[in-house]
Amino acid sequence: MQILQQLVNGISLGAIYALIALGYTMIYGVLRFINFAHGDVFMVGSYVGYYAATYWVSHFFPVGSLESTVLVFLISMSVCAALGASIEFLAYRPLRSRPKLTVLITAIGVSLFLEYTGQLFFGPNPRGFPPIISNKAVIHSSSITINMIQVVVITVSLGLMLLLRVIVMRTKIGTAMRAVSFNQQAASLMGINISRVITFTFIIGSALAGAGGVLYGTMYPSIEPLMGILPGLKAFVAAVLGGIGNIPGAALGGMIIGLVETFVSGTGASTYRDAIAFGILIAILVFKPSGLLGKREIEKV
């Protein structure tokens, strides 16, 4: 096993998990519930990227050119942002004051709805994702090969994470987001429009998932309507591992899950790959439920 090679593979997979995990963690931060449908928004992002690249952008720019790739990302991210905002508006907003379990069941319903409507519209068979990024090797030596896709995946993810960091820490709406996640009631008393902040959070989180979907499609160029389930769950595990509600934690958790998974597959136990993430989840919930970077919350009676 080539450790260096596995490290690169793990980081690029982890970067995608991190992008999805950010959405989970941000939505958890403001609404205190797990948006089960997030993994399916990621799937929709992949399909939008597929359709945009194959049928639309290719009329204007050749597939693989910089313009077309940027356009595909932008289209996928905006469609996902709109989808996320409408899910919030239609399904979650009417339930805002209801018990958590009700919202959770609704989220499962939304998730199933996206999966199976996807199956109806996109067809259940896997499709090949167009090569919007060439897989030419950038660095090639006996011990390690890094191709263009991995470079793009890692840079785009890091770039988006930095952008998110700037939005959350430096802008007015970001400050409002942090205030809402800190104490919703107090934030609303200070004149923050809670609904607007929540919608904004869904827009940002879903756009990240959309970008993640396109990246995943370029890395594993076979997409199908149920593809969002497992990466979604693993990204959720990543969010919990880093401490749910904590943005750097989600990024860290995503990287760890990606690396662990790649190394486990590398040692030959690849059939156990999908069980690893859940094993980590159970371990973290038993030993440190607040996550690696999360703060322990005291429940007030």
Next chain:
Amino acid sequence: MKSYTGLLIAVVTIIGASFLAPMINPYILGRIIYIGIMISLAVSLNLINGFTGQFSLGHAGFMAVGAYTSAVVTTYLSTHGLEMSGMTGTISFFVALVCGGLLAAVAGLGVGIPSLRLRGDYLAIVTLGFNEIIRVIIQNVDFKIHGTDYIGGARGFSVLPMTTFIWVFLVAAVVVFCVENLVNSTYGRGFLAVRDDEIAAEAMGVDTTKFKVRAFVVGAFFAGVGGGLFAHSNYNITPLDFTFLQSIDIVVIVILGGMGSTVGVILAAIVLTTLSELLRSVPEYRMIIYSLLLIMLMISRPQGLLGPSTLGKLFKFWRKPVVASTD
């Protein structure tokens, strides 16, 4: 005891109906048997999700444990020369089902213990994770006795067809009887207390931890038995029969029927299984309908379509209605 009469009536009806079973078209009989299995599974899940207020998404995992265990037992016995019909067949099948249930109950204990510190959405994901872990293990494990391969990994495991109408519905009657009596007993009020207000229950001296674990163990036991029946009604089982989508099918029944309402859950099991049978030619619409039902139900009527408040009045004999949770 009133409910003993209920059980007696149910048993007599089932035995009576079982004489009619051979007259039914075998395909339809198969679907009726499947409905019976779903009733056992949904009523046992209702003990965890409905009465105790935990949210488990891993019922198919327990089902898988029961299915594979009981199938291993019957296959082992039949390859060692035991006649799988008549009296010995009945006894071996009973033993197999109980073994499946017990092993599933052990798995339930395994899930219950880490779940104590979790609630709501976390518990849902952890149970889902357990379900997937169990499935992956079954897919990978190599279980051989004297060179014969049991379990069979992803290829599947061929099982003797032993499940009959009478078995399925007797088990369903026993499950309903046990769950109903358990939650309506003085002792069983503890389950409802955990659901209604965990903190208050704890303050009143209810050991919430123990009740949660018990709910998981009992629910898992019956899920294991149901899984055993499921395995022996199919000629072949594969790990893919027990993905978390199967769990979601059971969860949908419980939610639609009304969490904490046994009658509602039984009716929902019948209605939804029939519905999915009717939608067989358009399977892609089935899950879309399910999911829209879930979303609309949660927005308009979170206590379930046939909540205890409506049916409890209608069927007075069904003991005291259990009021649906508000939190």
